[in-house]
Amino acid sequence: MSSTRVVFLLVPKLHLLDLAGPAQVFSTANDLGYGYQLSYVAEVEEIATAQGVPVKAQLHWPELGPDDLIVVPGWRSPRLSPVPPIGPETKQRLRTHHAAGGSVASVCSGADALGAAGLLDGHRYTTHHDLTEELAARYPKASIVRDVLYVVDDRVITSAGIASGIDLALHLVAVERGAEAAARVAREMVVYARRNGDELQDSVMLRHRGHLSDLAHRVQDVIDARYADRLLLAELAHEVGVSERTLTRIFTNATGLTPLRYQQLLRLERAEHLIGHGATVESAARTVGFEDARMLRRLRARTAEPVAG
Structure with a gap:
């Protein structure tokens, strides 16, 4: 089985669960033999999280292929900052990876980073319910989908707030490694494989394991x-x-x-x-x-x- 690299792009004031939820899914899948490698990159070496726990990241990006995934966890954002907290080089990284056939994903306000890179334009996406109006106004060329856990549209994968990153990651494991793999991960983590609000986007396993x-x-x-x-x-x-x-x-x-x-x-x-x-x-x-x-x-x-x- 070939290994999939999952790179988490960390930004200041990120929410720990936005990061830890999907990271735990892919880490557990790897422990069970399903072949995932996790990396953590940022524009600075130490990131202050919204919960006050600092996390370390590497500055250099690993080499990525079309089967690999970039995930942008969300950050504290009662309102969005005027400018998303990623620079021009990072935006280009996101664009280049997607253009080469790779997948990009976000949790919560992480969708703002994908939007800043131009990756939401022409796509359906979702985010935390508190941010839908702001993001809809900021990225009028994209189509916001409300009240769902996650949306998958041409390798642009977005999820709603906080814990929905777990649902998104389980869905990806189900699609890439099969329903058995996702079910094993969910049960190992002692989480319910929950149904997604958008029937077009959830997997058979997720839909019928709740x-x-x-x-x-x-x-x-x-x-x-x-x-x-x-x-x-x-x-x-x-x-x-x-x-x-x-x-x-x-x-x-x-x-x-x-x-x-x-x-x-x-x-x-x-x-x-x-x-x-x-x-x-x-x-x-x-x-x-x-x-x-x-x-x-x-x-x-x-x-x-x-x-x-």
């Missing part, structure tokens, strides 16, 4: 790990020690889906991701477990439940 049924979670663990396999209902029921009827009832009540439908959505989401990265429909169908592309085409055409990818 429940308290241990049995349903155990079944999802099996399906997440083996979504490309042919899984019989009897096999799943035996795995968790209940009847097929009981499994279907509990799983459907918890997730809103049958086990088969959940598996199909996982396959569809992964296939969409592969197709978006250049795979043919036929190749993607085989990779995710369909015998041929006909079923995948039918699901793509008729599904009423949007998927990320």
Whole structure:
């Protein structure tokens, strides 16, 4: 598995949780073997945080490729400063990385830095609810999306306030490393994989893991790990020690889906991701477990439940 580098761009008065939340997700994913390298850069060596704890950063940027990610945590901002706290060279770094095929992300007021670099123009984005009007006025060429946890638009990934950075990072792990990886990270961190307000942007795993049924979670663990396999209902029921009827009832009540439908959505989401990265429909169908592309085409055409990818 190739490693993904995640660079956190630190600015003065940053909020610790804006940084620590997504950093913990990617760090935990790396501890579990999913291949993430974390770096912290800034325009000065020591950053004063909004909570009073100073943090150290490096001044030199690591070499980045198109599979890597830059994250800008937010900073204390009851109101936005007249000028975002990043200089011309940093803005150019953000632009260059995105132009080369890389992804950029922000938490809370970090969207202001992306806007200053020109990366919000023509894109949908979100931010903390206290800042939506100011950012909408500051970047009229962009489209603000209110009351959602995060928005993904052409490798510009923005999240709302503070703790939503965790949701954003879990979504990226789900898309890049699979639903099983994100579920393992969420459970290791003892956080709920919460549903996003914008159905077009959340992952299948995030959308259907926000429940308290241990049995349903155990079944999802099996399906997440083996979504490309042919899984019989009897096999799943035996795995968790209940009847097929009981499994279907509990799983459907918890997730809103049958086990088969959940598996199909996982396959569809992964296939969409592969197709978006250049795979043919036929190749993607085989990779995710369909015998041929006909079923995948039918699901793509008729599904009423949007998927990320």
